[in-house]
Amino acid sequence: MAEVEGELPDELALLWGRRSGGRRGPRPELDVNAIVAAAIAIADADGLDAVSMARVAKALGFSTMALYRHVDSKEQLLALMWNESASTAHQIEITGSTWRERLRSWAALQQGMLAAHPWLAQMPVTNPPMGPSAFAWIERGLAALADTPLRDDEKLEVLGAISAYALAEARMAFDEAAAAARRRKEGKPVVAFENVLRLLADPADYPNLARLAASSPPAPVVGEPGYAETLDASQSFGLELLLDGVAAAIARAEARVQPVVPDSRDVQGRRGAPR
Secondary structure, eight states: OOOOOTOOHHHHHHHTSSSOOOSSSSTOOOOOHHHHHHHHHHHHOOGGGGGGGHHHHHHTSSSSHHHHOOOOOOHHHHHHHHHTTTGGGTOOOOOOOOOOHHHHHHHHHHHHHHOOEEEGGOOOSOOOSSSSHHHHHHHHHHHTTTSSOHHHHHHHHHHHHHHHHHHHHHHHHHHHHHHHHHHHHOOOOOHHHHHHHHHHOTTTTOOOHHHHHHHHHOOOOTTSTTTTHHHHHHHHHHHHHHHHHHHHHHHHHHHSSOOOOOOOOHHHHHHHOOO
16 A cells, blocks of 8 residues: 555654544543653663563553553554653753854753663664654754754754764663673672773783773773763763864855855956957
8 A cells, every 4th residue: 555645654643642542442541641651660760671561551550451552562652752751852941152052052951861761772763753852852953053054954964963972872871881780790890991901901912002091090880989970071072073073064064155256356357358
């Protein structure tokens, strides 16, 4: 069957309030909002892997089949959870008088959302988020770049790069923390990458790594005092590198739109040329 232009898939229709959450059966006291809130509470407490239709139903005091009257699948539930967790985008205020300050503010707010719900970093990415909260984040990011000469599609690419960086950093931090917790539980040592370099990077074989290790102080491992500050500093440095790239793109765009001013000698030459 051919796709109908303008027809929304069922999961998007639900995200955007274009269909009823409960389509069959009684018990109107159960609705999509309650299901999503329960699922988020479980994910916040025990991680994304702990979320299942059965566990959410049990938390709400309903049968699993009752949930399926409102949410078709776990994939649809995850999309609803992302949209609700990102709903702060509707109230956030981007601060700053320059595009760089505004983008830095936008990125910090995204990082705050990921820190509040670490399981967001573990969400499967099958499609870009297309719910109203995602649109709100994008809209505010585009507004942050409004006074730059970048084309709209270039602005969207900038936002995608910053979001991808924030998500990758959050995912790496989440996985590192989970791995450290497992090792501690098993009674195994937890070490930082920089400290392994100090121990194993032989200058004869790895001169650059050895120099790096020798010039850096011992790094805190996950969960030790100072780790959060080290992580924040690393993320800030990475973000500034991205913003430097955005500045270069803006400079190229400015050159692209600058009018070409003819050389006065060329003008004189053309005026005196025979017709």
